[in-house]
Amino acid sequence: MTNVVPADTSHEGPALVTARGLEKHHGQTHALRGVDVTIRQGEIVAVMGPSGSGKSTLLHSLAGVITPDAGEVTIGDTRISSLSDDQRSQFRLDRLGFVFQFGQLLPELTAEDNVALPLMLGGTKRARALVQAHSWLERLGLAGMERRLPSELSGGQSQRVALARGLVNAPTVLFADEPTGSLDSLTAERVMETLTDVVRSTRTTLVIVTHDARVASYSDREIFIRDGSVTRPAFETTV
Numbered sequence: 327m328t329n330v331v332p333a334d335t336s337h338e339g340p341a342l343v344t345a346r347g348l349e350k351h352h353g354q355t356h357a358l359r360g361v362d363v364t365i366r367q368g369e370i371v372a373v374m375g376p377s378g379s380g381k382s383t384l385l386h387s388l389a390g391v392i393t394p395d396a397g398e399v400t401i402g403d404t405r406i407s408s409l410s411d412d413q414r415s416q417f418r419l420d421r422l423g424f425v426f427q428f429g430q431l432l433p434e435l436t437a438e439d440n441v442a443l444p445l446m447l448g449g450t451k452r453a454r455a456l457v458q459a460h461s462w463l464e465r466l467g468l469a470g471m472e473r474r475l476p477s478e479l480s481g482g483q484s485q486r487v488a489l490a491r492g493l494v495n496a497p498t499v500l501f502a503d504e505p506t507g508s509l510d511s512l513t514a515e516r517v518m519e520t521l522t523d524v525v526r527s528t529r530t531t532l533v534i535v536t537h538d539a540r541v542a543s544y545s546d547r548e549i550f551i552r553d554g555s556v557t558r559p560a561f562e563t564t565v
Contacts, residue, residue: 339367347397357383359554368529372542375551390414423497427504431476438472441490462490482513499531
């Protein structure tokens, strides 16, 4: 039996990310159990659940980082679950953005080069990529820090550089896996305010994996997952 997340009727955007019947095993662990999810254009969705519940597996399946054992994932008009490894890698580079818990900035690159990297990997000339990188760094309050290495930045500054890198290629969907998990509460709040302000202004769809209710409160809707299955929120009632 599949686990269906009801459509968010408060959101007017068309369905953008659709997953149907997702199954995934990690060895003997049944990480996803017939999960169905629909996420709309411009929506901010938080995926919540305890450690080991399958929330990161769901995010990685939606983003084409891993291939489900069964089921399919469609983003826009592309069925990414049926693409080859190389095709999925190109799709992620061209259409998707990522932000990770610890930023995962390359320590030997400056802030500007870290941000410009996705564009250069996609074939953009370095000079043009740096112009776009500078624009995003300025937009995220990091003007003047373009030449700093990650070791010369604070935790909040590093995560904003990671946000700029995730957004620089104007992604269709931005996936964030515990984006504030390594930050103190005040810095985490500022990063979330910056992130949600930017994605709402650009109408970028955002999918956040988090265990923190404060982070989830910035979303339009929450998906709860436990033992590989989507469950109803505790506050939701049945008519």
